[in-house]
Amino acid sequence: MGGRRHVPGPEHVIDVFVYVVVLNLTAQYAPEVITETFTTSLLVALLLKLVLEVVLAAKRKAKRRFTAAQTPLGKAGGLLTLAVLLPGSKILVLELVAFVFGDAVSLGGFFTVTALIIALLLARLGVRRLLELPEDRV
Template sequence: MTADERAASPDRRTGLVRAVDLADVLVYLVVLNLAVQLVPAILSESFTLTLLTAVLLKGVLEVVVRVKTRARRRLGEARTPRARVVAALLLWLVLVGSKLVVLELVALSFGDAVHLGGFVSVTGLIAVLLLARAAVRRLLAPEVPATDGSPDAGRLAGHGTFGE
């Protein structure tokens, strides 16, 4: 492992916040502020509340992505029709339930000061948040030098930093 890989390793924390987490929160902040400006159903009374909402969404979406990944893996590993149906229902529950959890957590945390609209607007918002996060991570991920001629040379690296 090189010095750069050790420094970027998720289990070696030199600061209070990993760079990838800070980048995610900043992306969420930009997307949320744009949504507040462009979508009438999405409201935030102040920049500070939007920043706190971005931090809350970062935490919630990290958990949701992990649970969704497990549910998708379980669906892929299901061998019997009954197991497939149960896994598909679990995945559907995670996908739908996560939007309701986001709405409820924002309501409990910020009351009427922040409103993310209803189910449809929060679904669209979360999709845009995750797409923007993926785009920024792809943009910021370092490229592997294409020196060995292998098919993997030149592809994006950094699974412990900006990769997913």
């Protein structure tokens, strides 16, 4: 029978709008970042929102496991997970965007997408604080 349906809160909608602004500003000033149309940039922002939410949840889980680990092997496992997750998430973003949007979108290379993701997360944090919306703990 019907379970509860998850309805995104206003902070998630605002995040997508913030991502669109940051993405379009980046495309304007970084020649290696290309989004052919505004509609495409909106869809890329939505994809980035979904991917970054999953990555942030995985990062929080890995940090909890690292903190809770009682043995050196457990600590090493948590640290290894974080070490793979951090660069792996950027590669995931690049590959997903290339798969979904093909030549219509380019986020540059690894370092450009890393800078873009940092800018997205900082802008999101700034707007959430400005509007007093709930922050996800990174």
